[in-house]
Amino acid sequence: AQSVSQHNHHVILSEAASLELGCNYSYGGTVNLFWYVQYPGQHLQLLLKYFSGDPLVKGIKGFEAEFIKSKFSFNLRKPSVQWSDTAEYFCAVTMFSGGYNKLIFGAGTRLAVHP
Amino acid sequence: KAGVTQTPRYLIKTRGQQVTLSCSPISGHRSVSWYQQTPGQGLQFLFEYFSETQRNKGNFPGRFSGRQFSNSRSEMNVSTLELGDSALYLCASSFPEVAGASETYNEQFFGPGTRLTVL
Numbered sequence: 001a002q003s004v005s006q007h008n009h010h011v012i013l014s015e016a017a018s019l020e021l022g023c024n025y026s027y028g029g030t031v032n033l034f035w036y037v038q039y040p041g042q043h044l045q046l047l048l049k050y051f052s053g054d055p056l057v058k059g060i061k062g063f064e065a066e067f068i069k070s071k072f073s074f075n076l077r078k079p080s081v082q083w084s085d086t087a088e089y090f091c092a093v094t095m096f097s098g099g100y101n102k103l104i105f106g107a108g109t110r111l112a113v114h115p
Numbered sequence: 116k117a118g119v120t121q122t123p124r125y126l127i128k129t130r131g132q133q134v135t136l137s138c139s140p141i142s143g144h145r146s147v148s149w150y151q152q153t154p155g156q157g158l159q160f161l162f163e164y165f166s167e168t169q170r171n172k173g174n175f176p177g178r179f180s181g182r183q184f185s186n187s188r189s190e191m192n193v194s195t196l197e198l199g200d201s202a203l204y205l206c207a208s209s210f211p212e213v214a215g216a217s218e219t220y221n222e223q224f225f226g227p228g229t230r231l232t233v234l
Contacts, residue, residue: 009155034222043118044205044225090157100163102171103148103223107157 002027002095006106013081013113021076021109023091032094032101033074035065038108039087047089050074061085086113117141119208119226127232133194136229140187140208147189148223149181152203161204164189196233203228 007022025031035047048059055067065076074091091106120139128134140147148171149161160173164183181191187208193200207223 006157036225043227044207046222049222092158100165100170102160102163102173104160105150105158107155 002102002104004091004093004104004106006089006091006109008109009107011109011111013111015083015113015115016080017113019076019078019081019085019111021089021091021111023074023076023106025072025074025091025093025095025104027072027093027095029096033065033067034092034103035059035063035074035076036090036092036105037087038090044090047076081111081113083113083115085111087111119206119224121204121206121226121229123229124227125230125232127234128196129234130196130198132196133192134196134231135190135192136204136206136231138189138191138206138208138226140189140206141224144208144210144224145187146209147183147187148207148209149189149191150205150207151175152205152228153201158205161191193231198233201231201233203230 004025033050036044037047038044047063048057048065050057050067058064063078065074067074088108088110090108092103094101094103119141122137146165148163150158152158161175161179162169162181163171167183178194183189205228206226209223
């Protein structure tokens, strides 16, 4: 079945620590990949996306993600987190189904950053 | 440009009732998707509408339905509400796609959601 897995449901870090959130998907076709973030009380917003080209993509607020096709992965990274990065992070992957692309989300990872 | 708007923002219903949620996409966007967000389940895809036609559907029972109007505004309806339907319902819109395109995809812009509580 087409699915997206986020391995960490809850992550707790101290400020300045490095972050890596895992995302794997199960689909053999061409994919587009996204990371969305939901800050407390706010809309879901796009952090970064990969459509094609350089597999290392940079997003807003110092986040980056690397697409490794052979591993079906799109992990999110940030070298030094801040308290303001406390949020829920969702990986999403487009998968072709029924003639059109469908966007499948992972279950999300709640990140808490302590000062 | 105004963002995606959803009304109402909060709703409390009792079991067995039905509910209609509304979504107004960003001007010019013709694709509207609906998602159910619950703790631990993340976002579950409900359905997508494009040019007034449902072209994609998730694995939800028939109690969940939707429609899209000629101005791209969309509504979703849940009949015979159950306690498990309590969730945040999100609407997302995206730019027009070329009809029949299989490999292109456009970023989705999300609304604030409607928080539905079923008692």
